[in-house]
Each structure stands twice: as C-alpha cells, then as structure tokens.
Amino acid sequence: MTLGVIMLVHNAFERAEQMARHWTDAGCPVVIHVDSNVAATDYDRFVQVLGGIETLRFSKRHRCEWGTWEMVVATQDAATLMLEEFADVSHVYLASGACLPLRPLAELCEYLDRHPDTDFIESATTADVPWTVGGLDRERFTLRFPFAWKKHRRIFDGFVRAQQLVRYKRSIPEGLVPHMGSQWWCLTRQTLDAILRDRNRDRYDRYFRQVWIPDESYYQTLTRLHARRVESRSLTLSKFDFQGKPHIFFDDHLELLQRSGCFVARKIWRHAGLLYRNFPRPADPERAKAEPRTGTVDRLFSHAVERRTLGRPGLYMQSRFPNRESQNSFAAAPYAVLQGFDDIFPAFQPWLTKQTGAAVHGRLFAKDRAHFADDSTVYRGGISDNARLRDYNGSMFLTNLIWNARDLHHCFQFGPTDSQDIRWTVAKDTNASIWVVSGAWSVPLFLSGRSAGEMRTEAARLQQIEAKFLKSLRSPNARARIHITTLSDFIEAPMETLQTIIDDIAGHKGNALAEVPKMADLTGLPEFLQDLKNQGMHPFLTGDITEQSTQPAAGTARRKPYVISRK
C-alpha cells in the first residue's frame, strides 16, 4: 500500500519543507496546498526549494480563512490531484505544516494494513458530544453563515441572532446526517473517491458552503455515506483548550509525546528543535505494533483546562483573584474557629492539640500579635506575627496561612478582645466550622479578681462585640457550620460539645475523650454576673448561670433547649 499526504501550509515554511521532505523520502507522495494569503515571493521560494521532488505536487491555491468553505475546497482540489496523479495511493492522510510524525512511517503504513478498508476520521453527531465552543452545535447545520467569524464577528453574531429570532432553519440534504470531528483524517482511496465523485456532490457542496466550520463536518458527514468501516478517531494527536484553540507542543512535551505512541501530532511549535530532532523516532520492533495511547496526554490537558476554568480553591495569587462575593468558600481546607473555650479552660490549646493532632493556634487575631500554634514569630511560608501587618488584610492572612499549611487541619481561638475584621470572612466560608460559647468573655473578667464595678465598661464592650459577631453568624449570608451555646449551657455539659468538636476536627482519628481539660474555678461567677446586672449591665449572652451550674455534674448532663436571647 502507499500512503499519500495532503499538507496544508500557511506559514513556517522551513518546517513545512522539512516535513514534506520527510514524507517524500519515506515514499509517500505529497500534495501541498499553500494558502493564497501567502506572499508570492514566499510561495515561489517554497516551490523552488521543493521543485526537484518527483512525488510532490502543488495544488490550486485558495484563500483559507478559519471556519470557511474555502478550507474544504482546498482539500477537495488537493485530494482530486492526489488521486489523479498517484494511482498507487491507497490511503490519503490530511496533515498541516505544523504536523510532526512521531513514529516511523513504516509503522503507520503497517498499522493501516492491519486495518484494511478502514477510514480513520473522528465523526460524531452533534447531539452526542459537547465539543463545540460558543454554543453553535446543531445550529451550525441549520443556519446560514455568510460572514467570516474572524473578521466580522459582530455581523456574524448579529446575523446568527437574527436567524434565531425569525426561527430560520435550512433543510439538510436528504440522506445526510450531520457529523463533526477533528479535521485531520486518514481516508481510504475508495471512500475519498466516492466522496469526490458522488453524483450529488454539487448539492452537498452547495449545502456545506454555508455551514459553520465545514472543514470539521464535510468529510465527517460524507464519510458516513460511503465508508465501509469508520474508526471514529483521528490518527493525529491534537488537543484543544477551553476556547477551542489548539494547544501547541513545545520541547518540554518530548516525553509526553514519546509515551503517547501516536503516529502524528500537531501543532508543533516551529522552533521546537528538540522535537524536530527526536521525531520521528527510529524504528523499534518492540513498539512497532503498539496502539496509540493518548491517556496521559488527555489527562494532562484536561487537568490544564480544569485548572484554567476552576483554579485551585483557596489559592489567591496573581493569576487567581476571584471575586469574594461570588464564592462560597475562601480557604483551601476546612478549619475551625473556637470562641470562648480558652477562657473557660486555661490549658485548652495544648489539650486540643493532644486530642486531635491538628494545628491548634492560640489567639490568631489577638491585638498584640498573632499567636501561632508553635508560638513562632514567623509561621510557615513567611507569615509574620505582626498584628498590624495581619490586620492590613486579615482575610488574606487567613487564606495564606491555610494555603501554606493545607496539609494540616487548622483551628484557632477567637474572642471579642481580638481584631474583628475577619468575622464576615469566616461566617461566609463553607470551609469554616465556628464554635462559640457566648458570654465566655465574662470568665477572665471574673478571674481577674476585680470588682464588677471596675469591669462594667469592659464587660459591656466585649458583649457588644460578641453580639455583633453572633449577628453575622446568624445572618442568612452565613455559610459556615455554626454552633452556638451559652456559657450556662456549656458549663452544665461541657463534654458533649468538646466531643463533637474533636470528632469534627479529627474525624475517625479522634479518640473518645480520655482526658478532660481542667476548667477554671468558676465558684462565685454567678455573684459576679449578678453584680454586673446590679450595675445596670445585663450579661445576656452568658445565659442563666446559677450556683449549681458552676459545679459540673459528674454524670451525664441534661441537654437544655437553646434559647435565643434578645437584646
């Protein structure tokens, strides 16, 4: 058998020449179509350098604009020329100047021999594939497209809209079922001949003349009429990005292309010297029968498309700065915000670290400095503990902290004495779980040993700040997982809440609570709170604390219904 190659060339002539020589040296006749946009001098030079080759022809030139009918006419002419001039050609391969054979031609020919009477052309019905970019799938066959999309985009779009508005629909010629797919095919002589000599060809051509991007559907559709066996895949490896533009292969894709086992790849960067030196690879009997495997390539490129469209959640950097309002999670990983616990349990932080193994920070947003889990001044990734620096952009401080150490589960203590700028960020973040013991700020005030009279103003201030925080947590915009208990409820049955927190943070790794953190001595707290009330400052967030509730019961505590306090 003999393989004939049609090459479409519009630039990078030195590479096109190299490829043309490669094909012809291997015994394949070549027909080249040069875009008529190419300057006459360039064309003449190109014809001259390749002039000496016997099995090479130049077909009639057409002006090929992307997505237009001329592209198809160019291939029709070239294919006709190929079939007329080279009678021994049994398969025709459509390639471009930016195609590069990866494997020896002999292997390709052998592969075609092993699949006799088979046309390799990607061809699928529009209803079944989501390939199309820009929303025109079925409609590319039922509307008219007299305007070039590249040059007159507005007119193009306007005309499409106008046709949609009047519900214009052209009829598809009888017998045709529109198919589309990659424009790079390899057809048998019989099929190609049948397509070109079809007695209805004029009718089909008239129809396709005004189909959108006919070079992706003309042969794909007509092959279905004539082929004996269609393998719906292209032998040319080519990848497209999310805009439908082809990806380009560079030198660093060498290994990837080697592993793919494909016969031909495109588009190759014209200066990718390493690729042009290494491909096609020398014949290797071990690989000769290998099937093309595009799995790795597919994965790499779909990963890239995914990253392009989604990015990496929780990462904020120069190429990724999404609008906060349109997101529902900010941080890269789940984390916990604990308010009030470190007031009630003096050694809460080390205890929680021991129970969960998580990165348990102290007061990350304290006014003096950020208290990191390891108490360092510079945390992972170079995050400074400086409070001013942190408060300059508290949200990014938090997202950076979690991104840098996203292998850990972070928890931090929070309270009304801290900087509050962060409160909406955590409240709206689906990655946050927020645990609040409301009114716990009264414990350090009580423990300070000073009288209620002295503490009155401070208590009022803290209560106000906490109330504001609780208000954002209860807002309909809050998306975090939020658990609020009052101080009085909590101290009656602290273990229930603590066990839930630990299960939440450590998951299945969490142990049943072996060790209970030591609670501060709260004897006398009720009197202190009553004193505050007597001063006119009602600590409504603490709940109703009695003398009994400050002596935690040893047995299981009764769970009290939660009552939302009113201001």
Add this chain to the structure above:
Amino acid sequence: MTAAKDRLNSFGHAYRLRWKRRRLLFRIWRKRRQIAVRSDKTKQISPDAILAFATIRNEMLRLPYFLAHYRKLGVDHFLIVDNDSDDGTAAYLAQQPDVSVWHTSRSYRLARFGMDWVGWLLWQFGHGHWCLTVDADELLVYPQSAERDLKSLTAWLDKRGRTSFGAMMLDLYPKGPLEDVTYAPGDDPTRVLNWFDRGNYRQQTHAYYGNQWIQGGVRERVFFRDEPARAPTLNKTPLVRWHWRYAYVSATHQILPRQLHDVFAENTASGALLHTKFLPNIGQKSAEELVRKQHFENTARYESYHQQLTRNPVLWHEGSEEYVGTEQLVELGLISKGDWV
C-alpha cells in the same frame, strides 16, 4: 466595595484615565531631550524582534548575567538608558553587539524613576514589538521558561489575542547575612540568592487604576511590618506588545490603557521577576541611596529601610523556601501555567 468597583468602571473614570495617559505621553515627549544617544544599533531591529528596555546605574555586577539571561530567553535587542554610571557600565554596554545605549545625568526620581526616558524609547522603537521593560535586578521567569523562550510565549499570547503578560516580583535572598556571600559578575545570581518567602503575599484591587495590587514578601516581613501600606508593590506587567500610545504609570506596576494590566484577572499564565536586589553590594547601594534620595517618592519615609540594609541584615528564616525552578513556583501557586500547557 461595590461602590469602589462602580467608580472604577464608570465612564467618568475611564475618561480621567484617558487624560492621565495623554498627560503622561506629553510628559514623555517633553523630556525626550534628557537622554542622548551614545551607541545606536537600532538599525538591527527586525520587525518581529523582541526588545528589552531598562534604565540602569552602576550595574557592572549584574549586567553580564542580565544580558546573558535575556539573550537566552530570546531578546533580540536591548535599549538601555545609562543614568550616569561611573563603574564602567557605559563602556561595557557600548561593546555589546545587540545593545543600544542612551545617556543621561538628570534626576532618576524626577523622570518618574526612569519611566519618562524609557517611555520615549518605547514610543520610538517599541511600536508593534513585544517589549520587555525590566530593571537590571529583575530576571523574568515563567512556567517552563528554561525550555520555552519568549518567542514561543509571545506567539502564544498573540494567538490568544493577548497583548500583555504579568509577572510578580519575587525577592531572593541568601541564607546568611546579605553581604557574606561571594558573587562575581556573570554568575547566576540564583546560586547565591537561593531563598525566598513562599506564602505571605496579599492582594487587593487598586482603587484608582484597577490593577491587582500585590504586596508582601520578605521586604514587608522584615522592613515594613509596622507600615504594611508602604511595603513594596510586587505586581508588574513587564511584557507588552507595544503601541506608541501606551504609557507606564509607576514603574511597570501600572500601565495605561488599563486593560493591559488586567493580566491577572483570570486563571491565565503568569510569571515572576526574580529580584536580585540583595546581592552583596546592597549595603553600598543603600548607603549611596541615603545620600542621593532617588528611589522613592517620599524618601524620608524610607530612610530606616535603607539604613537597616547598610547593616548587613539576615533575611532568611526557618520557613524560607529554597529556589529550585519554575515548576516549584507553579506548585507553590506563585506563578501559573494557566492554559499554556
């Protein structure tokens, strides 16, 4: 937040920026005689050449590697304004086959930190070319830049219809005190300055120009902790397919028309400018700056910064990351491949 956005998008603001750009261009044109040509090789510039523009002063330490780095990346011609160097920089540049040199002894600060001079060169020679505007201590890298030169990058940008490419400054520093390393001209500076801060950058939308404003990094961590608003700006748009009507505003941080610095908006490809400021001559340069006062708008506010730099400080800390290459920067999320696979 939304009010600020509305203002940015308003017609009035767009018109204000249009006039701002015209004023900048007029200023560039007015100051065109401040630079005098010393070595003109611009005839070599072919229509598809990639050009590099810089203003430099006493950079003999960095120049050999600087030129080598960008030649390897595929820069075809360098257009350099020499601001009165006295360490042989001018003579060295004049010997280079692909460098055109202009000279000036005027104030760097009053020329908008050299942007007026470079602006005039961009105006005359940059039109239609891909133009890289960098400082002598900035080395551009981007995903796979070891394998893919600027020609492939710009061809890809052209294909996507993009006319600019963004990069973030990444300060490199050595492990010990700054001046305890040895560096000879021509060496790869990333060999001695091989550490950086990986995760302390923060960004916001600039309220006036609408660009992404990135701050942070080691200089903020060490010198500007208490004044974060003054910390150095790190976002830059160094690579632009130039049109004579374009103008950089302050360094290459902002550019007008502003859609050119909108390079950061989506998950597009982006690079980094490896900042080799902290080579061993930093102390001497800072001491000189304390006298010359040419590098900041409000120089008095930056005095302590330069003073600290003359005292041979250590910038390294235990969490510093050792520089390996661009793939590492992609993994850390400092630069991005976007859809340039």
